[in-house]
Amino acid sequence: MDTLASYDELPYDSLPLPETQPDVIAAVARLHGFDAPDPTRARILELGCAQGGNLIPLAWRWPACECVGIELSRVQAAAGAEFVTRLGLPNVRILHGDLAALPDDLGEFDYIIAHGVYSWVPPAVQQALLDACRRHLSPQGLAYVSFNVAAGWAPLAPLRAALRVRTDAALPAPARCRQALRVLDELAVEWTDAALQKEIAYLRSASPSYLFHEYLAEFNEAIDFAAFAARLDRHALRYVGEAGPRRAVVELEDAWGLSPEGMAGRWHEAEAALDEALGTRFRRALIARADAECAQPPQAERLASLAFYADLTSDEEIDLDAPTEQTFVNPAGNRFAVAEPAMKAAVMALSMVYPRALTHGALLDAARDVMAGCGAAGGLDAMALQDALFRLVVAHGVMPTVWMGAAAGEPGERPAAHALARLQATLPGWVVGGTRHVALDLDAAGRELLACLDGTHTQDALSARMHASLRRAGLDLPRAHVDALTAQQLWQFARQGLLIG
Numbered sequence: 001m002d003t004l005a006s007y008d009e010l011p012y013d014s015l016p017l018p019e020t021q022p023d024v025i026a027a028v029a030r031l032h033g034f035d036a037p038d039p040t041r042a043r044i045l046e047l048g049c050a051q052g053g054n055l056i057p058l059a060w061r062w063p064a065c066e067c068v069g070i071e072l073s074r075v076q077a078a079a080g081a082e083f084v085t086r087l088g089l090p091n092v093r094i095l096h097g098d099l100a101a102l103p104d105d106l107g108e109f110d111y112i113i114a115h116g117v118y119s120w121v122p123p124a125v126q127q128a129l130l131d132a133c134r135r136h137l138s139p140q141g142l143a144y145v146s147f148n149v150a151a152g153w154a155p156l157a158p159l160r161a162a163l164r165v166r167t168d169a170a171l172p173a174p175a176r177c178r179q180a181l182r183v184l185d186e187l188a189v190e191w192t193d194a195a196l197q198k199e200i201a202y203l204r205s206a207s208p209s210y211l212f213h214e215y216l217a218e219f220n221e222a223i224d225f226a227a228f229a230a231r232l233d234r235h236a237l238r239y240v241g242e243a244g245p246r247r248a249v250v251e252l253e254d255a256w257g258l259s260p261e262g263m264a265g266r267w268h269e270a271e272a273a274l275d276e277a278l279g280t281r282f283r284r285a286l287i288a289r290a291d292a293e294c295a296q297p298p299q300a301e302r303l304a305s306l307a308f309y310a311d312l313t314s315d316e317e318i319d320l321d322a323p324t325e326q327t328f329v330n331p332a333g334n335r336f337a338v339a340e341p342a343m344k345a346a347v348m349a350l351s352m353v354y355p356r357a358l359t360h361g362a363l364l365d366a367a368r369d370v371m372a373g374c375g376a377a378g379g380l381d382a383m384a385l386q387d388a389l390f391r392l393v394v395a396h397g398v399m400p401t402v403w404m405g406a407a408a409g410e411p412g413e414r415p416a417a418h419a420l421a422r423l424q425a426t427l428p429g430w431v432v433g434g435t436r437h438v439a440l441d442l443d444a445a446g447r448e449l450l451a452c453l454d455g456t457h458t459q460d461a462l463s464a465r466m467h468a469s470l471r472r473a474g475l476d477l478p479r480a481h482v483d484a485l486t487a488q489q490l491w492q493f494a495r496q497g498l499l500i501g
């Protein structure tokens with residue numbers, strides 16, 4: 001096949017995806033007793049990389065890495081290659097090609113990422129994807145393969161069926177999406193099922209590319225975990241763990257004395273049962289070669305070998321004396337309840353140094369310091385903290401990592417942003433990502449400000465420029481207000497690791 005028309009017509013929003021960061025993958029693997037290669041000098045392959053919005057920032061972050069992206073949509077691959085050329089980045093290539101016909105000379109990779117691909121391609125390409133993982137993974141390498149799960153998708157099957165039947169498959173993708181929106185309006189009136197109503201409401205505001213590729217495209221196979229594990233087996237691959245956030249993890253009882261393989265068998269059965277119990281809809285599976293060590297269910301004791309980062313805030317006055325449940329929120333709006341006082345102190349400590357990470361030992365010390373500084377009555381209960389940290393790591397309120405990252409810079413008198421962020425801000429269709437691989441929600445003024453941070457303009461000149469630009473857009477704010485907004489935005493860039501010098 002030469003290209004994929006649907007993705008040429010309706011390119012996928014190509015975003016940085018935090019769970020695909022090799023430092024996070026390596027940390028998750030370690031929780032499962034699996035030692036992955038050093039992500040900072042790894043070879044990284046992304047299959048179905050769209051325009052490279054996920055891969056290019058990884059190459060930028062780690063100059064000693066070598067990154068290759070493969071993308072079948074000619075339009076997306078060309079946009080990615082052009083971006084790399086403009087950035088002058090030597091350690092990443094975005095290649096137009098079919099993952100089912102990879103070049104012979106690609107070699108081995110320590111990390112292979114395939115997000116949003118496996119469920120959405122025909123069976124022969126699914127096989128080719130797993131084949132590519134087996135052929136191109138280094139001995140301790142890890143692949144990240146996300147897929148839709150049958151347990152959560154079964155209740156939504158009528159919605160996909162109705163949207164496919166009631167829209168015209170011959171229309172170009174954008175026109176078919178518009179037709180689908182009209183069908184959603186009709187279904188919102190016709191159907192009463194609460195779960196379907198909730199999904200209809202979500203789809204009415206979702207991006208057209210999501211609507212198209214999940215609900216209208218020809219392929220969207222939702223798979224049982226057990227069936228997926230069996231497919232891995234047939235390709236001499238094995239499940240290592242889950243890279244995405246989870247509400248619960250498997251804890252095996254009576255597992256003493258089992259061989260690693262015996263334990264893995266029991267664990268995989270429990271994972272399938274968990275999907276049924278929770279109605280799991282999506283999995284981000286980490287996979288290794290079957291001849292590598294056999295991974296185990298995650299264990300809280302292994303947290304001690306990791307580092308952590310978090311960007312959480314709370315509207316509440318944090319009570320470090322009592323185990324009252326309090327809510328922390330991350331920038332994506334996800335909410336995390338924390339009761340253990342030492343964990344609240346740890347969250348505060350991590351958020352203070354974000355985007356830098358703290359090792360486990362440094363986190364305990366920092367939590368103690370926060371508690372002492374706030375005059376908390378009790379001491380730090382290390383076991384209670386370990387339990388609470390494990391739960392928060394599993395839910396991705398606190399992210400595990402093996403890469404410490406750098407401390408945030410400060411805006412300075414003449415702020416300068418790094419070249420990747422400035423180019424992302426300049427080009428329409430590119431999302432600006434923070435140093436921890438989070439997509440930033442910037443409006444036009446924020447993008448304009450970031451794009452002109454070349455270190456030559458004073459903060460005052462930048463604010464004057466923002467003032468004029470907002471006025472042209474019909475927003476006539478007092479200059480003092482724009483000064484404050486500009487300063488606030490610059491500090492946000494600094495916190496996200498976008499500023500240099």
Ligand SMILES: C[S@@+](CC[C@H](N)C(=O)[O-])C[C@H]1O[C@@H](n2cnc3c(N)ncnc32)[C@H](O)[C@@H]1O
Nearest residue numbers: 004007012014048050071072073098099115116
């Ligand atoms: C749903 S998008 C996901 C894009 C990106 N991985 C992400 O998560 O943002 C699936 C991508 O896989 C690409 N794709 C589909 N079949 C492919 C194939 N056989 N070889 C290479 N890329 C393919 C599509 O063009 C599309 O860009």
